[in-house]
Amino acid sequence: MHVLVVDDDERVRNVMRRALRLEGHRVSEAADGEAALRNLREADPDLVILDLRLPGIDGIEVCKRLRSVSEVPVLMLTARDTVPDRVQGLDSGADDYVVKPFDLDELLARVRAFGRRARAEQPAALRFAGLTLDPGTREAWRGERKLALTPREFDLLELFLRHPRQALTRELISDRVWGYECDFESNVIDVCIKYLREKLEAGAELRLIQTVRGIGYALREEP
Secondary structure: OEEEEEOOOHHHHHHHHHHHHHOOOEEEEEOOHHHHHHHHHHHOOOEEEEEOOOOOOOHHHHHHHHHOOOOOOEEEEEOOOOHHHHHHHHHOOOOEEEEOOOOHHHHHHHHHHHHHHHHHHOOOOEEEOOEEEEOOOOEEEEOOEEOOOOHHHHHHHHHHHHOOOOOEEHHHHHHHHHHHHOOOOOOHHHHHHHHHHHHHOOOOOOOOEEEEOOOEEEEOOOO
């Protein structure tokens, strides 16, 4: 999953970043409410781990604003283990909460539970112009031919299939597929697109990932 961690304590963010990445998740970070809301618009995470007490816009307000536009799961962190605080967090739209200082194993177990729920809610398959991708099994085909994709290539193809015909900017592709690990101005995206195209066109099929000059790439049947 793509997890957005929102906490003003850099040490807490560092611990969660390392632990979540070891579990195979992609991690984005924000240190305050404004940055959190900006990341929510730009990064489109699968899960938000949100501290209740943030400078500026606090976690309760962030959660309320988020709920007005998105149903992304929110795991709230609170240092105050009282019933009113927990009720306030849940009423603002949080799906679950963990009390700080938290046990890392418990937090990761909660994240895994959200992941299982998300996989259960995913569509059976994404399809476009003879391409089929199963998010649950992480398998993909072009026609009857199964594609041998790397995890990064699979994530890239899934992004295109979730936004068919749309021109996706290099910055958006970098953020959704690589997170903060990639500089979108480098050639990493182009290289991955090249390898993905080779696999999609290995049977002499027509090109589907089109270059959109000055913008990025798009999944289209025609240039």
